Amino acid sequence: GENVEQHPSTLSVQEGDSAVIKCTYSDSASNYFPWYKQELGKGPQLIIDIRSNVGEKKDQRIAVTLNKTAKHFSLHITETQPEDSAVYFCAASPLNQGGKLIFGQGTELSVKP
Amino acid sequence: GAVVSQHPSRVICKSGTSVKIECRSLDFQATTMFWYRQFPKQSLMLMATSNEGSKATYEQGVEKDKFLINHASLTLSTLTVTSAHPEDSSFYICSATRGPGNTIYFGEGSWLTVV
Numbered sequence: 266g267e268n269v270e271q272h273p274s275t276l277s278v279q280e281g282d283s284a285v286i287k288c289t290y291s292d293s294a295s296n297y298f299p300w301y302k303q304e305l306g307k308g309p310q311l312i313i314d315i316r317s318n319v320g321e322k323k324d325q326r327i328a329v330t331l332n333k334t335a336k337h338f339s340l341h342i343t344e345t346q347p348e349d350s351a352v353y354f355c356a357a358s359p360l361n362q363g364g365k366l367i368f369g370q371g372t373e374l375s376v377k378p
Numbered sequence: 379g380a381v382v383s384q385h386p387s388r389v390i391c392k393s394g395t396s397v398k399i400e401c402r403s404l405d406f407q408a409t410t411m412f413w414y415r416q417f418p419k420q421s422l423m424l425m426a427t428s429n430e431g432s433k434a435t436y437e438q439g440v441e442k443d444k445f446l447i448n449h450a451s452l453t454l455s456t457l458t459v460t461s462a463h464p465e466d467s468s469f470y471i472c473s474a475t476r477g478p479g480n481t482i483y484f485g486e487g488s489w490l491t492v493v
Contacts, residue, residue: 299482308384308471308487309422354421363410363429364475364482368421 267292267359271369279377284345286372288355289337297358298331298338299366302351309354313340345376381405382474384485391462391492398458399488401472407452408474413445416469416487428455462492 268291278284290298296317301309315322315329315338322329326345331338342349352373356366383402391397401411410429414422426447428434434447446458455474459466471487 297479301484306469306487306489308484310484311481314481358482361478363427364478364480365412365424365427366422366473366482367424370421 267295267357267367269355269357269367269369271355271372273372274370275373275375277375277377278345280345280347282345284340284342284349284374284376286340286353286355286374287337288339288357288369289335290357290367291336292357292359293333293336294360295357296360297364298329299356299358300327300329300340301354301356303354303371304351312353342374345374347376347378350374350376382408382472382483382485384470384472384488386488387486388489389491391490393463393492394461396458396460397462397490398456399470399472399490401455401457401474401485403453403474403483406474406476408455409452409477410475411449411455412473412482413447413455413457414471414473416471418469422471425457459490462490464492466490467492 271288299314302312303309326343328341352371354371355369385400413425416422425440426434426436428447428449430449436442449455473484475482
């Protein structure tokens with residue numbers, strides 16, 4: 266089955282700097298890759314997603330890149346702000362499994378003012 | 379606003395009792411709902427996939443007789459933890475989608491504490 270590895274587990278940056286979180290997946294048939302932000306005690310919130318027919322997607326300060334050949338995808342946050350501090354999860358959705366998501370281990374991002 | 383609602387957000391129950399958690403899609407019909415469990419400082423682990431009108435599909439290692447899932451309508455799925463034990467204490471999260479290829483929305487989660 267699908268396996269998703271996420272790095273780093275913790276990331277600390279200064280306000281205004283960029284943050285990059287990387288994930289690799291094992292199932293080449295996976296075709297949907299969302300990123301979620303989770304604040305303490307709350308459910309995950311979708312922040313951006315990318316499908317396998319696209320290499321890059323951007324939404325204001327957030328961007329995601331996908332390399333299907335290497336089976337990895339990355340989240341880029343520019344101009345980080347203290348409110349970006351949270352745990353971020355990547356996920357992969359295997360093809361023809363009804364939307365099942367396999368999550369990475371999570372990255373705790375801390376943005377210092 | 380939230381498109382998937384979970385209830386209750388927090389529940390405490392006694393060991394040996396059963397507790398039910400509801401997951402509702404608020405403004406769309408969810409053909410598929412998923413249930414996850416998350417322990418502190420860990421990732422979300424998929425427990426089961428629930429399709430409206432059919433039996434849930436459980437992930438390996440998840441006891442289907444302990445975690446009863448019902449998806450009786452296109453807007454409601456329930457997870458019942460039967461004969462709860464302290465080790466069942468966790469954060470339970472549901473997600474819902476209109477179907478394959480559609481956005482997957484998560485609920486706010488339900489904290490279960492078994493004492």
